[in-house]
Amino acid sequence: MKVRNKLTFLFTFLVATILLLFSLSIYYFYTLYRKNEFYNRLQEKAFTTVHLLKEVNGINAQMLQTIDRNEITSLYDEEVTIYNEQDVIIYDSGNTPVPVSTDFIRKVRDGKTYELRNGQKEILAIRYAGGEDQLVVVISAVDKYGFSKVEILTNILIVGWIISVGLVFIAGWFFSGNAMKPVATIVKQVKDITASNLSARLITNNSQDELTQLARTFNEMLARLDEAFAAQKIFVSHASHELRTPLAILTSQLEVELMEDKLSEKYRKKFESILEEIQSMSQLTNGLLELARANSDAKAISFEMIRIDEILWQAQTELSKKKPEYQISIDFQEQPEDEQALIVSGNESLLKRALMNLMENGCKFSENKQVRILLHIKPRTISIRFEDEGVGIDREDISHIFEPFYRSERTRHVYGHGIGLALTLKVIELHGGNLYVNSELGKGTIMTVELPNLLEQ
Template identity: 70%
Template structure:
């Protein structure tokens, strides 16, 4: 999950939790207040009724009429007054709440009882008047109070949900604003490659963590640039410096081998040394080309080149170097336009990359032909190389693009392990891709994809 989404989610959950606790607290305390307030009303009504009956001398019939017509009467109100013999001396006319003698005795002993019976709330209190110890039992439904609770519940629910939605939207924009510097850093980092290590992240005078991160990253880039530059200079200079003594040794050995009276023992030794020198020369050239392919692409000249011509030239040079190779090139389909054959790149580097792939196929095909197919797509040219060798094991396949990596199964075959890494770097420099598919004893397929100029 992206950090922006995570921040939005956490922020929304946090605020939603606070809103939920706040809403539940309001609902709980309002419900508690409603209950207390209603029982106070019941108590007030109970004492008012008994005072009218006992202190003001109003008889039960008149009091009943007053109760029926009073605008302050409670919903489904029922008032019953009991004397010391547990006889009802007054009943407001509705069905009285059923009580027991034990219940009434508890109230006479001074206990105020509050209880629920369905939607009705019941209150039982005692009233002392002269020698009378009366018990008043009053019950009613707090219809208006419950309606208010329902309205409050709906308001809190709708308001809470609407608030959560607003918080989620606000959190999305807030997290986007917070993560904007991170997004900028990610975009800038993606633009930095091995060919433009001189690029740096934008920083400001702020001392926040993100600016510290950007400055630390710039310091790391500076160290990497210095390291890469030293590596390229070393490889380039070393390869150049090796060429001169290797060329001198080669020429001297070739002159010695031209002598007719050279003993066979020395001739065999000189030929062996000459072979090793040729391998060192090949390695030196490969290192130089690898350093060149790793250099800044802006320093290498690019132009419009025909990929089919480069392919045939690479085949011709490889056969001149190794006449035993069998290279079969097949055009599966003819391009619709000439531009479908043209790519934008460096001819020498492309030729070297394609020749390396051909040479690898020849090395590991055990004198069997290497087939090359050229395919044309609307935006790409696809070149597929297929050999008939023993294939690459699953253990070796992840390492084939590592420079100087050689499998223990192929150490008897001449090579230095820089052909595929060089080919990969050249093709990536041309914004293409190189994929290797292989199964043991089934051969290897190398697929090169290059964008055409028209695309």
């Protein structure tokens, strides 16, 4: 998950939790206020009823019932019951009285007040001490309007919470996006930095925040990498001369010596053995230099328009001269209508070396020393298949064969240094192509190279 998404969801979760707690607090305190306010109204109504019955002359129970039924301030589904000191009902408002026990009435008369609830009906049992009488009043009613207000408040809180969370999510998305803009800018600048422009640096300002410190640290790392790559380029340039020249001189001197007719057979064999080792060393040196060159500045490598079929024929000719026992066949699966489909933008030397490596591997690891090359032109790419009938490659080795100097156990007896496929893959990638491997033990290997042709470019 992206950091922006994490920040948005975290911010929304925190604010949503705070809003939820705030809404629950409002709901709790309002319901508590409604309850207290309604029980106060029940108490006032109870005391008013007792006062009218006992202390106002001319009002009896029947008249009081009439007053209760016609009073505007009467509570919804109201029921008032008054008990005397003998626990006998001396007044009932006319509806169904709340059933209570004698023990319950005595506890109330002893001074204990009860606030009960039966469904939506709320009940108050309280003692009235007026004059010599110790009366008990049990009053019940439904807070219809209070409950409706609680329901309305609940709906408002739920809808308000949902809308607020949605607005917070949107605000958090834009806020996190704005907060992550410097990171996105750094990522964009870093993506533009490659081995060919290590001198580029991230843009920084004078602030002392963490992102600016990160950018400065990254610039320091780029400076060290730039120095390392510069040293590598210098090494490649010097090694190209310092290593190749002595090997070329030794090779030439040994070849001249081997041309002498007077050279004894004993020394001839020794010179031939030394020449073979020097050629092997020269081949290894050239491979390492070409690999270092392919891994260095890609922009320093010159590209031109070249025909892939001509490169294949040249690679076949050179390899056949070097290894006459190799049998290399090149087949066109179909002749393209547009010759531009055969043209790629590339470096002729590197591309020829890569294709020659694949040819050589196909022959070298096959008992019949044969490799078949199939050239297929696709709408936007050129596909080159190298098929052999060699020993094949283990499944676990396929992921390692492109590592420099890697040699599998099955091929250690075959002459080689393990840098050919590493160089080949790097060259193919430099040309914007792909290299695929399909192998089966005991049956052979298929290496497929796909390169973008001129139609793609």
